[in-house]
């Protein structure tokens with residue numbers, strides 16, 4: 001297979017899907033576990049040029065912590081967890097609650113954790129200069145929220161279910177609907193970023209970002225599940241998605257710079 005070009009929108013979906021299938025076959029045959037996600041994942045074109053090829057520069061963590069942000073309850077308003085009340089009117093789309101627990105590898109809750117989310121609106125459009133595709137901007141939806149986990153490690157957001165959106169990885173490339181999550185630990189060096197998906201999305205097999213997590217069990221851990229206990233009568237549907245920070249069942253996080 002020739003080295004793929006990093007130029008956007010050159011390959012067809014069929015070519016990208018064939019590359020994904022070839023990597024999946026190699027993964028299944030590999031005797032050793034591969035890094036998750038695969039940082040050098042050619043079907044995800046921009047990973048070719050921006051994945052690290054050398055050891056990272058190690059900064060003095062104590063020096064960084066002197067300048068790191070520190071979040072307390074007084075810094076994060078409880079209303080910031082509701083993305084549907086940030087403007088004068090109601091945003092368009094399916095209102096949802098997304099909740100879950102943040103735990104360590106032993107199942108212990110991680111309380112007072114800053115959880116930030118950002119996402120596209122119901123039409124799949126971001127309020128961002130780089131997103132100029134012809135889907136409507138919702139004047140009542142910015143798509144950014146944050147909260148702190150409670151004593152049980154639980155976070156909870158009310159938002160609008162995002163739509164899928166096109167991107168320029170290849171011809172007719174579409175991202176499955178997702179919500180970006182960022183978690184801060186106790187200092188700046190512990191920031192983790194990942195994406196939460198919705199169950200049953202038909203775009204999963206076609207998406208090279210989702211597929212760059214080559215272990216299917218790890219991919220499944222990024223998919224929220226519908227939870228009727230979270231659904232509120234006459235108000236919103238509910239999804240549950242737990243985040244595990246360490247251990248073999250941990251949630252897979254992105255390399256720095258991934259932003260699609």
Ligand SMILES: [Fe+2]
Nearest residue numbers: 178180259260
């Ligand atoms: Fe996105």
